[in-house]
Amino acid sequence: MERCPRLAFTPAYSGGQSPISALASMPNAFPCANRHVFWKRWIYSGIGHLYEEKLIHVQSQQLLLRICEAIAISNVQQRKSGGVYEAIFTAAKNAIVEILIEMLRIYPDLMRTFDIYQNIFLVSVLHRQAKVFNLLYGLDLTKNSLTIVQDEDKNTMLHMAAMSIGATTLSRIQGPALQMQRELQWFKEVKSVIHPRVKEGYRNKDGLTPRELFTKEHKDMMEKGEKWMKDTSTSCTVVGALILTIMFAAAFTVPGGNDQTTGLPIFLNDKYFRLFIIADVLSLFSSSTSVLMFLGILTSRYAEDDFLESLPRKMIIGLSTLFFSIATMMIAFYAALSLMLDGLSSITFPVICLAGIPVTLFVLLQFPLLVEMVVSTYGPGIFDRK
Numbered sequence: 001m002e003r004c005p006r007l008a009f010t011p012a013y014s015g016g017q018s019p020i021s022a023l024a025s026m027p028n029a030f031p032c033a034n035r036h037v038f039w040k041r042w043i044y045s046g047i048g049h050l051y052e053e054k055l056i057h058v059q060s061q062q063l064l065l066r067i068c069e070a071i072a073i074s075n076v077q078q079r080k081s082g083g084v085y086e087a088i089f090t091a092a093k094n095a096i097v098e099i100l101i102e103m104l105r106i107y108p109d110l111m112r113t114f115d116i117y118q119n120i121f122l123v124s125v126l127h128r129q130a131k132v133f134n135l136l137y138g139l140d141l142t143k144n145s146l147t148i149v150q151d152e153d154k155n156t157m158l159h160m161a162a163m164s165i166g167a168t169t170l171s172r173i174q175g176p177a178l179q180m181q182r183e184l185q186w187f188k189e190v191k192s193v194i195h196p197r198v199k200e201g202y203r204n205k206d207g208l209t210p211r212e213l214f215t216k217e218h219k220d221m222m223e224k225g226e227k228w229m230k231d232t233s234t235s236c237t238v239v240g241a242l243i244l245t246i247m248f249a250a251a252f253t254v255p256g257g258n259d260q261t262t263g264l265p266i267f268l269n270d271k272y273f274r275l276f277i278i279a280d281v282l283s284l285f286s287s288s289t290s291v292l293m294f295l296g297i298l299t300s301r302y303a304e305d306d307f308l309e310s311l312p313r314k315m316i317i318g319l320s321t322l323f324f325s326i327a328t329m330m331i332a333f334y335a336a337l338s339l340m341l342d343g344l345s346s347i348t349f350p351v352i353c354l355a356g357i358p359v360t361l362f363v364l365l366q367f368p369l370l371v372e373m374v375v376s377t378y379g380p381g382i383f384d385r386k
Contacts, residue, residue: 180221181312182382230298234294247280255339286322289317293314330355
């Protein structure tokens with residue numbers, strides 16, 4: 001590439017891809033498009049089996065630099081025949097921001113072409129590529145002119161945010177309710193940055209405003225989200241009600257019984273008894289709160305905007321209090337066994353471990369959902385205005 005810059009625009013064969021087009025179709029060749037789980041991101045630079053992947057990223061960056069240098073000295077005809085403009089759209093669709101940033105840095109005028117510079121953000125919104133959309137925040141001087149552009153069907157950027165094309169990054173989100181929440185977050189974010197002239201009242205070729213198009217496109221997702229919310233709430237309500245019943249009964253049938261003379265618990269002054277009472281009360285009230293939250297979800301009106309914050313907040317409170325009630329129930333169970341089997345730790349410990357297996361499995365299955373919902377609702381978000 002250094003010796004022959006023309007290779008950047010030369011297809012591999014007649015009708016084939018040029019290097020820049022091929023590179024724009026390989027999101028795994030760049031760090032930003034790779035979605036490691038959190039622990040892999042932490043140790044990305046130190047684990048041996050990730051060495052080859054990191055090497056590919058470095059080599060791809062070097063190749064991209066050489067290609068961009070060749071683009072900077074090329075003419076319009078070479079860029080068209082070499083698929084440079086198509087490569088930019090492909091890179092935007094695949095969220096390869098390295099290609100977009102490098103092209104903008106090496107040759108800013110290339111990105112000022114009307115069909116590329118303005119429509120690239122329409123592509124990023126349509127395919128829900130937040131990393132590409134975030135580049136818009138750094139274009140203060142030209143941001144307004146970019147957000148008023150329309151496609152051939154008079155769809156504005158907000159219309160693009162209202163569309164649902166299915167095969168987007170949202171498909172990786174757990175549950176249709178969270179997918180609906182992310183769609184609403186996209187719509188709200190795009191609405192906050194577009195020019196006032198093309199906001200919600202603007203109609204496309206079909207006579208639909210962005211909000212009307214959003215309702216039409218997301219009708220099926222909204223129904224699935226409602227069903228998912230109700231099914232999850234029903235399952236968790238059963239668990240919460242069961243814990244509530246158990247802990248309420250345990251409060252009046254204390255371990256060891258009561259003194260026949262005073263009516264006070266026999267183990268009243270024992271530290272394990274105090275632990276039992278505290279854990280029982282905490283579990284009772286947290287499970288009650290959990291059941292009420294899930295009942296609130298079941299009786300909600302399920303309007304579009306409810307999926308943005310109202311329903312997720314209720315689900316977060318419900319799941320959090322449910323997990324807390326499960327944890328305190330196990331503490332109460334441990335305290336009761338310690339009272340009844342004082343000095344028999346060889347029996348107490350195995351029994352507690354066995355009893356904790358089903359509870360642990362339930363938490364492991366539902367806890368990732370809680371974490372994802374908290375991050376999606378109260379986390380930093382996917383949009384970076386900096």
